[in-house]
Amino acid sequence: MYTKTKILIVEDEMIIAANISLQLTTLGYEVTGIIPRGEEALVHIENHQPDILLLDINLKGKIDGIETALIMQKTFNIPIIYLTANADGTNFDKAKATNPYAFISKPFKKLDLERAIELTLNRVKSEKEKENIAGEKTYPFILSDSIFVRHLEKMVRVDIKDILYIEAERNYCRIYCKLKEYLLVMTLKDLDEKLPQKHFIRVHRSFIVNISQIDEVATSHIVIAKKAIPVSKTLKEELLNRLQTI
Template structure:
């Protein structure tokens, strides 16, 4: 598991520090603070942020809109425009770059959190049919990661880090090293999304990452994955044995 990384592009020291404080309080990682567009483009290439917070009016030869126009030709990233200007011309210019959210200064932490959720939601849907955003109702897969909302913040889980998933009550518990994260996504949908060969259903309530198996005890019908002990369901045992047979020879 890793935190969502956010790059701030803001040339006003006070506003940049307020954004940094809000991001820290909300549990996100700061990928860096850039004061100019050219500096931000260099930082994006090295820091690999998940999200950009971009002030429209920046010092330097490019403003925030021009920066996003240049970036969109090379790399798709969700961006939230931040501005103190309310004029229609500024909004129309920004709109042409297809930002994922747009907030006006001054703003509070709750407004920023809602904008972040909207941006990640819209970006995850960008290659599919758009749906009206009515709040974070379902967690989302995107480019090898799963974005989960937990305790009013978004958490980024690398799919390759997942040990196993357990359906429990009305939620699914995603087990990664030394942590359990809950998602409201049902096990069946998770099984459909975890389509690569690393994942296998071994029980009506469990999906495992085969690459994380540390021990198998067929006499007890148990699989050990790190600290996770997972039962092998009777209806799934034959398929599981056939799947691991090449590794047992």
């Protein structure tokens, strides 16, 4: 089944934003929203993660486009296409540090927008193919009571009972055990799909926990080995249901 590429427009000039939205819809893309402020965009991204972010550099409000990108990239790895009417050297250098996929200078033509998105999608496809090749070597082998993870060029067996929790680091996952840590080249979402559900549960966009290691459950977090781990409101009910059935 064909799925449309989802694009979020973060632009505070609403006439420009509406025109971009119309052009994207005409080109066959799905616009997930038109948002004028960076702080509002971060909330939207958390709830409706787009495939591409069209982001104006010079946003009004508490944070500009570059600051919005930096905050977003702590949790999500969404390709950025910057929109800018002021492509001076200082702004360009700051924006470059966020590794954008393209820059579009205002005013721009429909063809500029179309080509920037096509190049972005092509680059994303190429990066995913490379990740898949790397993933074949680094994905863990899952057994009923343990997993094998790559560590220092070896496959190391890690007992499930020794795993405390797993934290997302963009396209990587860090497994925290009682005595060691292991870094995997895979997303938290992919790992969540592979782990045995009877032992693990995702409690936050950035955390999976070993249910048997939970020491405390508070209003907005849980505690494992003295580490406070945030719990999303949407996932807390499932966690409580799982705890009641153990």
